[in-house]
Amino acid sequence: MHPPYDRKERSIVNILIIEDDQQIRSFLSYILEKEGYHPEMAATGKEGLQLLKEKEFQLILLDLGLPDLDGMQVIEKVRAASNLPILVISARDQDHEKADALDLGADDYLTKPFSTTELLARIRTALRHAQNENKTQAALVKSVQGLTIDLDSHRVFVNEKEIHLTPLEFSLLACLFEQIGKVYTTQAILQKVYGTQYGSDTRALRTLMASLRRKIEPQPAKPRYILTEIGVGYRLNDHA
Template sequence: MTRVLVVEDDHQLVRALRINLQARKFEVEEAADGGAALRSIVARKPDVILLDLGLPDMDGVDVIKSVRGWSRVPILVLSARHTSEEKIRALDAGADDYVTKPFSMDELLARLRAATRRQEEPVRSDAPPLITTDDFTIDLVAKKVLRGNRPVRLTPTEWHLLEILTAAPGHLVSQRRLLLEVWGPTYAEHTNYLRVYMAQLRRKLEPDPSRPRYLITEPGMGYRFELSPGPAVPG
């Protein structure tokens, strides 16, 4: 049974989420503030987190940053903050999705299922299980990335994008395919998500993120992974 941690101080919303999630066979844990959430994540190890940003003791973005220091558990933000800047701040911190309040319960459940599916399902690939470049190594079996001898922490969404791109080195992967495979049909036109996550991957993997050698943009079309890169070009 999938365990969901709901981090929210609105008791009516927590009750509605608990009823709907339990009716669909999710196990539900609750935390009313950031401190309780972090303790529960350590002790209970949830499979996915639903996180409000406006917590009474700390900002939800700080919770995301803390969790991302040691865990890849999917994090879906639930927030009344609607601005693009707030969404990007949460995604940059390591959130996997962002749902604005008020929201449709059916849409939230679809996004929740997509997040857990990304965590569980491997990407079919013809790539070798170990991909080695001049700057980093990707172990597709162990789901690990190393730069030198240091591990690189990727969120589940970042990892899923990297798996898809590395499955066919040198080949263009369209924006639409990436959006459909990683986020689902609801996000088929949300190219801003790709820009945010590709920027995050480049910051973590590229020696010069502003002039990527491995994660290449084909403007208006998509992205490709170059295993044997040529000269760096502006991203």
């Protein structure tokens, strides 16, 4: 028996089964429970979408031939709201239908009939990919006491209010976020933000720092987030 998701993280893994065939629903639920997962079942697309609003899931097992909504519609609606992994389980075996489901945002496609071994392997793969993606996204979004930087979208927020920075201001803040709570020397910042050609000329950096502080600090004259370490450099305050 394989561990659900990750043996090190004893977290509950909720899996939503959207399948109109009662026998298949019961079979899938039995297999998942046996492996330590927590299944929830829906017989229609609308019922499944409602459950997604009410509870948190880590994976969807989706049949395409539903009595109300087509499974393709369910994929579109889920993708409009989240990146929740979707594993399609369907009797439709035409290549174009598989391609359509994947193009709409499904993560994988398993054709009925299937083996329990393959099903569980596909589930573990989908969950592992989602876990790795979540870790990557988390690493790109960093926060310190209400100051948040999204390194992927190049956005900055102070207490959830977006602050518009210039590219150089963003680079300076991103530089400081690399070593939260630690001093970044003036020379290191100059090279990181401007390049080696600036040498030891700190005037441009002081001007840039003043501009950044005016935008993110409640009181720029008494910085809360970016502290000056006289004679050394700057530090992003981890106890702001």
